[in-house]
Amino acid sequence: MTTVTMPxxxxxxxxxxxxxxxxxxLPEWQKLDAQLRHEIDIVARVLPFRTNRYVVENLIDWSRVPDDPIFQLVFPQRGMLSEADFDDVRTLVESADDSxxxxxxxxxxxxxxxxxxxxQLTHNxxxxxxxxxxxxxxxxxxxxxxxxxxxQTCHAYCTYCFRWAQFVGMQGMRIETRSTSDLVAYLRAHPEVTDVLITGGDPMIMATRTLRRYIExxxxxxxxxIQNIRIGTKSVAYWPHRFVSDADADDCLRLFEEVAAANRHLAIMGHYTHPVELKPALAREAIxxxxxxxxxxxxxAPLIRHVNDAPELWSELWRSGVRLGLIPYYMFIERDTGPRDYFSVPLVRAHEIFRRAAANVSGLARAAQGPTxxxxxxxxxxxGVVARSELLDRQLPAVLHNGGGAMPSADPREQILVCDFLQARDARLNQTVFFAAFDPGATxxxxxxxxxxxxxxxxxxxxDRDRTAPLHALTECLLD
Known part of the structure; x- marks a missing residue:
């Protein structure tokens, strides 16, 4: 790869x-407290860890470590393992006699x-x-x-990544293929498919000549x-050189142009987790x-504790992105994998963060959907959250109440969580609404x-696919 020095x-x-x-x-690493360095080393034996010079120098404020959000995003922290698991690994590492x-x-x-x-491994x-x-x-x-x-790797790993198992060498856990023939045959047999999402890891870790073999x-x-080709990538934030100064950056952009010339839409699904990722000049030039x-x-991006769990951060992220021509898409809820207890935010609080963030941006930034x-x-x-009395006034259909009859007696001021399906494995559930009991701790x-x-x-x-019927009845009721 050609070595280039940026201004x-x-x-x-x-x-x-x-x-x-x-x-x-890393000079920055040597300045950290020895205990913190040791803890990171222990956790990194279990969870994948990788970063690079761009992230270290441009995105982390080392005066705020360990509380800096990007430091939390890429460096494993002690709280990501239970105390028992941390102690077990530390004991074995320190004994150094039984690998x-x-x-x-x-x-x-x-x-x-x-x-x-x-x-992912059983149903999809x-x-x-x-x-x-x-x-x-x-x-x-x-x-x-x-x-x-x-x-199936990345320029740097996010500590919350729900695909962490791709990176640690666990037997039978890696999802991958080198063949496009199976993909093409499958797509020919499924004309209902309009979108192909190329994902990882990060597809943009590949050289352009390799990426081309999959896209062409x-x-x-x-x-x-196939109307839309999506590429899921964090490279726009973690390694914008990929589109600016890498040896095949221009070849990559020519490939993107070929997708448009073939009358397909190319969507770069950029994983932007924090406003600081949009601030470097190189990141903006890549965009x-x-x-x-x-x-x-x-x-x-997901909503993650210790990193971006504040509405003002999301407002700034969306405003900055829209100004640069980006389209806000999803605020995800941290998935139930890896160090979820360290990062998870209760659903009720997640909705409040989303609501307050969206309330402080223009309509263009409100294209974001979430929390999902x-x-x-x-x-x-x-x-959202509604009072039970509001639903009572709707006279919901009896099929909602476990086989009919009157709605169970309860305080009409009781709060209820309103949810819907943006996408569903059973397409009949798409855009249908359902209600959950209010639980301020549920994640x-x-x-x-x-x-x-x-x-x-x-x-x-x-x-029992017919049990989805109440959701359809409910939707019709709410539209009346």
Whole structure:
């Protein structure tokens, strides 16, 4: 890769990963408290850790460490492991006499952290003529997700990443493929698919010549039903050189132009987690160059404690993004995997953060949808909180009340959480509304309960697709 020096920088712009093995090379690292360095080293034995010079020098305010949000975003923290797990790993590391015992302990901890949530390994894999297609997933009717093998790493890892299991070498946990022939055959057999999402890891870690091998087949005339090609990437924030000064940056942008010339829409799904990621001049130049190809950049991120759990940060992020031509897309809820307890925000608080953030931006920035959690049935959005009395006035259909009859007696001032499906595995649930009991501590679907009694929601009734009917009846009621 060609070495280029950007104006105002003394550092070459060729990519160089920084991980646990070479952290000592960082002058900033040596200035940290020894205890903090030791704790990071212990946690990094379990959770994936990688960063680079651009992140370290441009995005982290080292005077605020360890509370700096980007430091929290890329450097593992002690609280990401339980006290028992941390002590087990620390004891084995400090004894330094049984590497196999350490490996077993690390593997045991990782498998308790719910790798690959949401049915990624069990429900989403596409099949063709009864044969599973590794690296191809089809959860939603219109969208197929594709995992190219060479893109299953990143320029830097986010500590919250729900695909962390891709990066740690756990047996049977890596989703990937090197073949495009299976993908093309599957798409030919499924004309209802309009979108292909190329994901990872980060596809933009690949050289352009490799990326081209995966994108060009999607532009063939026989796949004209593929209208949108999406690339999920954090490179726009963690390594904008990819689009500006990398040796094949211009080739990459020419490939983007070819997608537009083939009458396809290219959507760069940019993972922007904090406003500071949009401030460097290099990051803004990358945005300009990408947009000049005809591609659009959508911005999305989870809401994560210690990093961006304040409405003013989201307002600033959306305002800055819109000014640069980005499209706010999703505020996600931190998924139920990895160090979720360290990062998770209660659903009620998540909605309040979203509401207050959206209330302080113009209509262009309100294109963002959220807060949304990706669960086995689909993408569930928290719409708001209402008093029970407001729903009583609606005279909801009896089918909502567990087989009919009167609504259970309760205080009409009781609060209820209103939710809907933005996307659903069962397409009949798309855009349908349901109600959950108000729980200020709930952070995920498995902690939520139906508002009107029962242990499970209608859409959770295994093997009984007709139980979705109450949701459709409810939607019709609310529209009357």
């Amino acid at each position: 105002g920088s003394t550092e070459p712009t060729h990519y160089h990963a920084i991980g646990r093995s070479n952290l000592s090379e 196999e015992a350490l490996a077993r302990a690390v593997d045991r901890i990782r498998r308790r952290l719910n790798p690959h949530p949401g049915g 894999t596409a099949t063709l003529a009864g044969r599973p297609l590794p690296g191809v997933q089809h959860k939603y009717r219109e969208t197929v997700v594709f995992f190219p093998a060479q893109g 087949p999607l532009l063939a005339p026989e796949l004209a039903h 300009r160059r990408i947009r000049d190809t005809g591609a659009q950049i959508r911005m999305q 959690m990706s669960v086995l049935p689909g993408k569930i959005r928290i719409l 995920w679907l498995d902690q939520m309960r139906p508002a009107f009694g029962g242990e499970r929601f209608a859409f959770e009734q295994a093997g």
